[in-house]
Amino acid sequence: MIATVIGIAFLLGGLFFFTAGTVGLLRFPDALTRMHATTKCDTLGAGMVLVGIMFFEGGSMYLVLKVILLIVFLWVTTPAAAHYIARAVYRTQGRDKHAGGN
Amino acid sequence: MSRYMRLFGWTFALFLLWMLFAQSFDIQSLITGWLVAGLITFFNRDLLLSFANDLHVSRSNLSAWVKYTGFLIIDVFKASVQVAELAFARRLALNPQFVAHESKLKEPMMRVFLANSITLTPGTISVEAPAQGDFVVHALTDGAAAGLTGWHIENLLAEIERRH
Structure with missing residues (x-):
């Protein structure tokens, strides 16, 4: 029962951050600012959903290890992808367009 | 090895x-x-990293690695909360800007960890992360740009590099 409640809390937390990321993606003005919304919120959102699932499934040793590894993979690959996209935008469109005048 | x-x-x-x-x-x-x-x-034989030489994992800096992981998790949480606040705000209070960041880290792999951490933590995304020279970072607000100076995560990575 307690595990289910904790699982639901994590799932709702994940859902909140996914929603925040999507709202940011729609509201923020350009490619680079949108990258902030998707990279950060999706990373934490996915992590929280995975932890939530772990609580629902009873948290066997196998599952805990799998979830930890998945979170590590996510936290390594998401920033790398964001970095490459940001670099491509910076190099092709220049710094002035996205710098907000700074 | x-x-x-x-x-x-x-x-x-x-x-x-x-x-x-x-x-x-x-x-x-x-x-x-x-x-x-x-x-x-x-x-992938040409790309394989060594834990000791490339990733700088050794007994002497294990505590610094644990500390780094802990602070990174806290900062990822803070970053998402900050973006959520900005996304749901009635008026978008953004001041996007590029900042040049001079890093004290020397080892290529440590600089990769720094670039990764910059992207995962509040208000910043690494745009250029050269093996030598300044990083180029995109910051969402003035506060995020200023926060890079003397950043605790970079200090921890420097500690890992020093203790190795």
Whole structure:
């Protein structure tokens, strides 16, 4: 029962951050600012959903290890992808367009 | 560590990963897993990192690694909350800007960790992360740009580099 409640809390937390990321993606003005919304919120959102699932499934040793590894993979690959996209935008469109005048 | 030991080590690590995800111990699964792990290691033989030399994991800096991981998790949480606040605000209070950041880190792998951490933590994304010279960082607000100076995560990475 307690595990289910904790699982639901994590799932709702994940859902909140996914929603925040999507709202940011729609509201923020350009490619680079949108990258902030998707990279950060999706990373934490996915992590929280995975932890939530772990609580629902009873948290066997196998599952805990799998979830930890998945979170590590996510936290390594998401920033790398964001970095490459940001670099491509910076190099092709220049710094002035996205710098907000700074 | 010799080249063959590194190849074997990575094959074994990938095989363990296979076992973890497959959750099957029948002979077909074991042979397939070992074969696939071996092939992946072989095709990526020029890219294989060494834990001690490239990743700087050693007994002397293990506590610094643990501290770094803990602070990174806290900062990822803070970053998402900050973006959520900005996304749901009635008026968008953004001041996007590029900032040049001079890093004190020297080792290429430590600089990769720094670039990764910059992207995961509040208000900043690494745009250019050269092996030498300044990083270019995109910051969402003035506060995020200013926060990069004397940043605690970078100090921890410097500690890991120093203690290795």
